[in-house]
Amino acid sequence: MTVADPSMASPWPLLGPSQATQLSFGSSMDANKLEEARMLLSGMDYTRATGQDEDGDTILHIYTAKGLRECAFAAAETLRGLGRLDAKEHKGKTALLVAVTANQPEIVQDLLSLGTDINACDVKGQTALHLAAHYGFPGVLQVSCVNIAGNVKCLFFFASGMTPLHCAAISHSVTMKALLSSGMADVSLQTKAAEKLSCVHMLLNAGATLLSQEIKSNKTVLHLAVKEGNIDLVRYLLRIPLPNMKDFVNMKAHGHTALHMAAGLHGNPHQEEILRLLLSRGADPSIRNLENDQPAHLLQSGLQGEQVSCPSF
Known part of the structure; x- marks a missing residue:
């Protein structure tokens, strides 16, 4: 039987009836297509089946990027046997990283079941x-x-x-x-x-x-959410029950607490709600940043700033 090569432009053909089988990791896969893919790999030129092209892509990278699950599984079996399951292309991506970027959860599961890193x-x-x-x-x-x-x-x-x-x-x-x-x-x-x-x-x-901080800016996810005025994420994070919620809310990123950042959200439609949420979860308005400013000092000037300040601080 001659099987078309799915790494080329043409799509993987449906060769025979669809018959699902349960593999060891519990995911459904077409048994016929898997066997045909194995036959294709076994009959392919060895260099093409196991080597890398000018971009560093293996046949596994190519099948994975195209979402060709059975072909990718067969190629992964071959490369695993050679200790090359985690071969990297020119941007350093293994087949697993390609599968993730291509949003292929089944192929991700397959690769992990075969031992990819x-x-x-x-x-x-x-x-x-x-x-x-x-x-x-x-x-x-x-x-x-x-x-x-x-x-x-x-x-x-x-x-x-x-x-x-x-x-x-x-x-x-x-x-x-x-x-x-x-x-x-x-x-x-x-x-x-x-x-x-x-x-x-x-x-x-x-x-x-939640306490993890970025290396460069020292921001937590709360700092990141507040800085962008992301009210949905702020609400979500502040609903999480933490025994040290007050400490979390008052963590500093280069001297600024989340409350300082909220005070700087001039013109943001969610500024007042974010301020209220932070204060309700223990944010301390007396904390000063590296410039010796309290959050209230960073509010916008004029009537709008007064409207935010009066009910909040």
Whole structure:
């Protein structure tokens, strides 16, 4: 039988009846297509089946990017046998990182079941968790979090000074800002915002800590949310029951507490609510920053500042 090569432009053909089988990791896969993919790999030129092209891509990278699950699984089996399952392309991405970026949770699960390194990082230091959090892919992130049980150190890896939780918070704020600009009417942005907030939730459930600070700015996720006026994320974070909530709320980032940052949200429609929320959770208005300013000193001048200040400080 001659099987078309799915790494080329044409899509993977349906060769025969669809028959699902349960593999060892519990995910459904088409048994016929998997066997055909194995046949294809076994008959392929050895260099093409196991080597890397001018961009550093293996056949596994290519199949993964195209979402060709059975082909990717067969290629992963071959490369695993050669100790090259985590080969990196020119940007430092392993097939796992490509699968995450392509939002392919089933392929992510397959690769993890075959032993790929969940802590592998690209040239920017980004792991699978960083990328899933950045793009806001809850399916990929859920699969990844399930596979870090007992290995939570990957939740605290830094890429460009940020943990995956910081990436998730920043990404959510970007989408919320776009949603606000659209007049809150864009359904696709609403869905994306919800997905990104669920990524924050998953990371916290997996063991990420709210107390983690960015390396460069010392900001926590609360600082990041307040700085962007992200009321949805601020509400979410301040509802989390912490025994040390007051200490968390009053943490400093280069001298500024979250309350200082909220006071600087001049013109933001959510400024007063954010101030009220922070104060209700123990924010201390007497704390001074490195310039010796209390939060009240950073409020906008004029009537608007007075309207915010009177009920809040």
